[in-house]
Amino acid sequence: MARYFTDEHEWIDVEGDTATVGITDYAQGQLGDIVFVELPDVGTVIDKGKDAAVVESVKAASDVYAPISGEVVETNGALEDDPALVNTSPEEDGWFFKMTIGDKSQFEGLMDETAYKSFCDGL
Amino acid sequence: MDFRRSGNGAAMLSGLLMSDQEDFEEPEIETLPLDAWHRRKGARMVAFAGYHMPIQFEGIVAEHNWTRNQAGLFDVSHMGQLMVTGDKAAEELEKLLPGAIASLKPGKVRYSLLVDEDGGIRDDLMVTNATPWIEGDEEQGTEGHWGEPAYYLVVNGATKWDDIGHLREHLDDAVTLTHMDDQALVALQGPNAATALNRVMRNVIDDMVFMESVTHDFGEWPLRITRSGYTGEDGFEISVPAEFAEALADRLCAEIEVRPIGLGARDSLRLEAGLPLYGHDITTETDPVSADLGFALTRKRREEGGWMGHEKVMKVLADGPAQKRVGLAIEGRMPAREGALIYSGDKQVGRVTSGGFSPTLERPIAMGYVDTALAEEGTDLEVEVRNKRLPAKVAKLPFVPHRYHRGK
Numbered sequence: 001m002a003r004y005f006t007d008e009h010e011w012i013d014v015e016g017d018t019a020t021v022g023i024t025d026y027a028q029g030q031l032g033d034i035v036f037v038e039l040p041d042v043g044t045v046i047d048k049g050k051d052a053a054v055v056e057s058v059k060a061a062s063d064v065y066a067p068i069s070g071e072v073v074e075t076n077g078a079l080e081d082d083p084a085l086v087n088t089s090p091e092e093d094g095w096f097f098k099m100t101i102g103d104k105s106q107f108e109g110l111m112d113e114t115a116y117k118s119f120c121d122g123l
Numbered sequence: 124m125d126f127r128r129s130g131n132g133a134a135m136l137s138g139l140l141m142s143d144q145e146d147f148e149e150p151e152i153e154t155l156p157l158d159a160w161h162r163r164k165g166a167r168m169v170a171f172a173g174y175h176m177p178i179q180f181e182g183i184v185a186e187h188n189w190t191r192n193q194a195g196l197f198d199v200s201h202m203g204q205l206m207v208t209g210d211k212a213a214e215e216l217e218k219l220l221p222g223a224i225a226s227l228k229p230g231k232v233r234y235s236l237l238v239d240e241d242g243g244i245r246d247d248l249m250v251t252n253a254t255p256w257i258e259g260d261e262e263q264g265t266e267g268h269w270g271e272p273a274y275y276l277v278v279n280g281a282t283k284w285d286d287i288g289h290l291r292e293h294l295d296d297a298v299t300l301t302h303m304d305d306q307a308l309v310a311l312q313g314p315n316a317a318t319a320l321n322r323v324m325r326n327v328i329d330d331m332v333f334m335e336s337v338t339h340d341f342g343e344w345p346l347r348i349t350r351s352g353y354t355g356e357d358g359f360e361i362s363v364p365a366e367f368a369e370a371l372a373d374r375l376c377a378e379i380e381v382r383p384i385g386l387g388a389r390d391s392l393r394l395e396a397g398l399p400l401y402g403h404d405i406t407t408e409t410d411p412v413s414a415d416l417g418f419a420l421t422r423k424r425r426e427e428g429g430w431m432g433h434e435k436v437m438k439v440l441a442d443g444p445a446q447k448r449v450g451l452a453i454e455g456r457m458p459a460r461e462g463a464l465i466y467s468g469d470k471q472v473g474r475v476t477s478g479g480f481s482p483t484l485e486r487p488i489a490m491g492y493v494d495t496a497l498a499e500e501g502t503d504l505e506v507e508v509r510n511k512r513l514p515a516k517v518a519k520l521p522f523v524p525h526r527y528h529r530g531k
Contacts (some may be wrong), residue, residue: 032387033183033482035456036216036456036458036480036486042181056480057183058440058480059183059390059391061458061460083456
């Protein structure tokens with residue numbers, strides 16, 4: 001399984017034809033206490049770079065953009081009851097949604113973990 | 124993802140987020156006396172009202188809850204501390220403030236407003252009668268007496284320069300206006316604030332109740348301690364010369380009950396306490412009656428007038444305001460932020476002016492203006508957030524009861 005990172009602080013796990021998407025530990029740290037996550041409906045077709053989800057912290061709302069294009073096939077229901085999962089386990093239990101991968105070339109230009117880490121260090 | 128900003132206090136959040144600084148115009152962001160102290164304590168700093176300020180230390184929710192349960196120390200040195208002195212100080216201030224100033228006794232504090240000619244709110248502020256008591260001298264044969272009338276004003280940071288200009292323009296030349304810009308201001312707030320402060324300096328605050336103020340020389344530090352705040356809790360605001368601010372902050376934070384708290388929690392605390400935030404819930408576009416701040420219009424002064432905007436405000440009072448500031452309890456968990464539109468059926472009836480998630484109540488709360496006919500507590504409304512309608516009920520303010528120390 002390969003994990004990619006975007007410069008918008010999302011991570012994408014690729015397993016076969018499905019990608020799991022969440023926000024990084026760095027992102028949750030910047031946002032602070034997360035109180036609500038608005039997820040896309042299953043079946044929604046989202047385009048790379050377009051609004052996919054919204055994260056609400058105590059003080060502000062932040063958009064999560066679709067890191068690739070595809071169709072949403074599953075969302076993380078656990079976030080409804082416990083949005084703070086994004087704070088406590090951002091890169092595992094706090095995943096946002098799973099989507100189909102339209103075109104594998106979409107991963108070109110995304111970062112691996114090492115590249116993402118040095119990207120964050122430079123911020 | 125995009126660390127987009129939405130909601131009130133947007134400027135406050137620019138440190139949680141990444142980009143722009145829409146709310147401030149000053150090109151130069153200045154530092155305040157406690158700047159290095161905050162950084163040592165691990166604060167995340169943001170630009171706010173032209174200064175680097177701490178938005179959070181350990182996290183907004185933890186800091187919020189700590190203040191509700193223990194005591195938090197807030198740096199509010201960005202606020203303007205002004206002193207108005209002179210024999211005519213009270214009557215001159217009464218030309219600009221709708222509250223009774225002349226009858227305010229030494230050591231007493233009042234919440235007031237700067238109202239413009241159209242009845243709009245230029246700023247909200249605290250005014251303290253800071254007239255000093257001059258001790259008598261037996262050898263010289265003089266008796267104790269009150270010194271030159273002095274009024275200590277604390278105004279909002281973002282508006283202080285405009286306020287100073289406004290005051291100077293309208294106050295008689297015989298009145299002296301001093302900007303005490305060499306003073307820091309810290310607020311100690313929470314149910315254990317008095318316990319902690321009492322341990323640091325004994326017998327200073329014993330007889331004080333909410334909205335009283337004293338001066339106290341703590342060793343070589345000349346302090347002004349006022350029992351007031353912006354959290355709904357008991358607490359104190361302490362004005363201290365900038366050079367002693369760090370030592371005072373250290374001294375207070377050495378108490379087990381006290382932790383430093385950032386602007387993020389200050390905003391969620393004041394929202395729960397139903398206290399308006401200038402520039403958001405009250406502006407020059409809102410008047411004291413619509414803003415439900417009628418208590419700041421002293422009865423006698425309503426009748427007698429003689430203050431800027433009196434006629435306009437009295438007309439709103441007589442006719443009834445078109446809209447009123449209300450609290451909104453929002454169903455579900457999705458917060459509604461500043462700017463969200465409020466609906467009754469298909470009709471837009473208002474707008475949210477502050478909103479967020481209440482850590483104490485663990486649900487979204489907001490403040491906004493709605494048509495007066497719909498301002499009744501319990502009225503069912505809807506708030507639109509990202510094209511969704513969220514059910515909301517007009518709620519009593521404050522959302523979380525005040526716990527001021529009123530004595531007796």
